Amino acid sequence: VDYQTIDKELFALGITLENADDATVHAHMERLRALAAQIDDETDRLRALRRIDRLPRLARPAPLGESPQYAEALRIVAQSHEFQGTAAERLAQADQTATRVAELARQAPPLEGAAIMRMNTSLKRRIDALRHELT
Amino acid sequence: MPEVLGAAIDRDSEAYRYIAAIIAEVGRLSGLPSRWNGHVREELDPRWDGSANEDGTLGVGESEVLARLRKAASGATLDAEDAALVRNAVAVVAHEAMHLSTRHPDPREPGSYPPLDPPEVALDEGLTELWTRSNVDNIMDAVGLGRYVEQAAGTESVDPYPAHTAAARALIAELYQITGKDPQDLTRDLLALDPAQRWDAITDLLSDHYLDGVEAPPDLEHLRHRLAGELRSNYARVHAIQTSNDALPKQTSDARHAARLAVASLAREVEEAAEEQRAAAWVGPAFQVGRDDGLGQLRNVLAGQRSTDEVAQAPDKPPTAAARTGAASRPARGWVRGG
Numbered sequence: 406v407d408y409q410t411i412d413k414e415l416f417a418l419g420i421t422l423e424n425a426d427d428a429t430v431h432a433h434m435e436r437l438r439a440l441a442a443q444i445d446d447e448t449d450r451l452r453a454l455r456r457i458d459r460l461p462r463l464a465r466p467a468p469l470g471e472s473p474q475y476a477e478a479l480r481i482v483a484q485s486h487e488f489q490g491t492a493a494e495r496l497a498q499a500d501q502t503a504t505r506v507a508e509l510a511r512q513a514p515p516l517e518g519a520a521i522m523r524m525n526t527s528l529k530r531r532i533d534a535l536r537h538e539l540t
Numbered sequence: 541m542p543e544v545l546g547a548a549i550d551r552d553s554e555a556y557r558y559i560a561a562i563i564a565e566v567g568r569l570s571g572l573p574s575r576w577n578g579h580v581r582e583e584l585d586p587r588w589d590g591s592a593n594e595d596g597t598l599g600v601g602e603s604e605v606l607a608r609l610r611k612a613a614s615g616a617t618l619d620a621e622d623a624a625l626v627r628n629a630v631a632v633v634a635h636e637a638m639h640l641s642t643r644h645p646d647p648r649e650p651g652s653y654p655p656l657d658p659p660e661v662a663l664d665e666g667l668t669e670l671w672t673r674s675n676v677d678n679i680m681d682a683v684g685l686g687r688y689v690e691q692a693a694g695t696e697s698v699d700p701y702p703a704h705t706a707a708a709r710a711l712i713a714e715l716y717q718i719t720g721k722d723p724q725d726l727t728r729d730l731l732a733l734d735p736a737q738r739w740d741a742i743t744d745l746l747s748d749h750y751l752d753g754v755e756a757p758p759d760l761e762h763l764r765h766r767l768a769g770e771l772r773s774n775y776a777r778v779h780a781i782q783t784s785n786d787a788l789p790k791q792t793s794d795a796r797h798a799a800r801l802a803v804a805s806l807a808r809e810v811e812e813a814a815e816e817q818r819a820a821a822w823v824g825p826a827f828q829v830g831r832d833d834g835l836g837q838l839r840n841v842l843a844g845q846r847s848t849d850e851v852a853q854a855p856d857k858p859p860t861a862a863a864r865t866g867a868a869s870r871p872a873r874g875w876v877r878g879g
Contacts, residue, residue, distance in 0.1 A: 423713075455564070466702070467699035469792070479791075480784070484783045486657075487658050520697065523700035530656060531594075531661075
C-alpha cells in the first residue's frame with residue numbers, strides 16, 4: 406500500500422459516494438485508515454491519514470450559492486455561451502455579459518462573489534477565441 | 541503576448557513562488573505536462589481573476605488571487621471566510637493550470653468540432669473543476685498553505701460551475717461503473733485531450749469495452765463518428781439546463797441526469813452494435829445480413845427468435861448483449877440504471 410493507492414480510492418469515493426449517509430462515509434474512512442496504516446513512509450502515511458479525514462467534504466458536492474446574484478450570473482453566462490450570431494455579435498454579447506457578471510460579483514457576499522468571478526473565466530476563453538477568429 | 545495582461549509578477553515575490561508551486565503540484569498530481577511558459581502576469585481587466593493563455597502565460601487578478609496569496613504569505617491567522625478565500629485563490633490558479641495541461645483546441649484536426657461551443661464548455665469546465673475540487677486541499681498542503689485548509693473548516697468554497705461539475709461527476713461515475721476503469725485515471729485521461737476530441741475518446745472507451753473479443757463492425761469509423769456526435773449533442777443538454785430559471789438544486793439534478801442519459805444512450809448503441817457482431821459471428825459468414833445467399837428466410841427466423849427471447853427478458857429496452865450472455869455474469873451496469 407502506498408499513498409497513491411489511498412489517493413485513487415479517495416478520488417473514486419469522491420465521485421461515487423454522492424448522497425451517501427454519514428455511516429457509509431465513515432465506514433469507508435475506517436477501512437482506508439487501516440489501509441493507510443500499512444504505508445511505510447511516515448510522511449506519506451500522515452499525508453494519507455489527513456486526506457482521509459477530508460473524505461466527508463470530498464463526498465459532498467460543493468455548495469451552491471444562495472444569493473440572487475449567483476443565480477443570475479450562472480444563467481447569463483450559460484446564455485452567453487448559447488448565444489447565436491456573427492462572431493462580432495457573439496464577441497460583443499460575451500463582453501457585455503462579462504461586465505455584468507463582474508458587477509454581480511461585487512454585489513454578492515464575498516465567497517459567492519469569488520465563485521461568480523470564476524464563472525467569468527469561461528467567458529474570457531470564449532472572448533479570446535472570438536477575438537482570435539476575428540483577426 | 542496578449543495585451544490584456546499587464547506587468548509580469550516578480551519571480552522573487554511570495555505570490556509568484558506560490559503560483560509556481562501550485563502549477564508544479566498540479567503537474568505532479570495529474571501527471572500531465574504543462575504548457576506554462578514560466579510567466580505569470582497580472583490581469584489588467586478587473587473582470588478576470590485568472591486565465592490560461594494560448595502562449596502558455598498564466599494571468600492572475602489582483603483582488604481575488606494576488607492579494608489573497610500575499611495575505612497568506614504573511615502567515616496571519618485568518619477567519620474561516622478569509623481562509624476559504626485563500627482556498628479560492630489556489631483553486632483559481634489550479635483550475636487555470638489544468639487548462640494549461642490540456643491540449644490547446646485545434647479545430648483543424650480531423651474529426652474536430654467547432655471549439656468552445658456549449659457541450660464542450662460544459663464538459664471542459666466540469667472535468668476541470670471536478671479535478672480541481674478533488675485536489676485543492678492536497679495542493680494547499682504541498683505548497684505550504686495547509687493551515688488554511690483547517691482554518692477554513694466548515695466554510696466551503698461555492699461551486700462556480702455547479703451543473704457542469706455535477707454532470708462531469710455523473711459522467712465519470714457512469715464510465716467507471718461500465719468499464720471498471722479508475723475514476724482518477726479516466727478524469728485525467730479525458731482532461732489531457734484536446735477538448736474537441738473527448739467525445740471520440742469516450743466513444744472509443746465504451747467501444748473497447750463492449751466490442752472486446754468481437755470483430756469490429758465493418759462500418760466502425762462511420763459508427764464511431766455518429767455515436768460521438770450523438771453523445772456530444774445529448775451532453776449539450778447539461779449546458780442548456782443552466783440557461784433556465786429553474787431552482788439551482790433542480791438544475792444540478794437535471795444536469796446529472798442528462799449526463800447519465802448521454803452515457804446510457806451511447807452504451808446502449810455500442811452494446812447493440814456488439815450484439816449484432818456476435819450474432820453475425822454465431823450464425824456464420826454465409827448468413828451475414830446483406831448477402832444474397834438464398835438463406836434470408838432462415839436468417840430472419842433466427843433473428844426473430846433472438847429478438848423474441850430478449851424482449852421476454854427485458855421488455856423495456858432494446859436487445860442487449862447482457863440479456864443474451866446473462867446479465868448476472870457481469871456487475872450491474874450504471875447505464876442500465878441511468879437509462
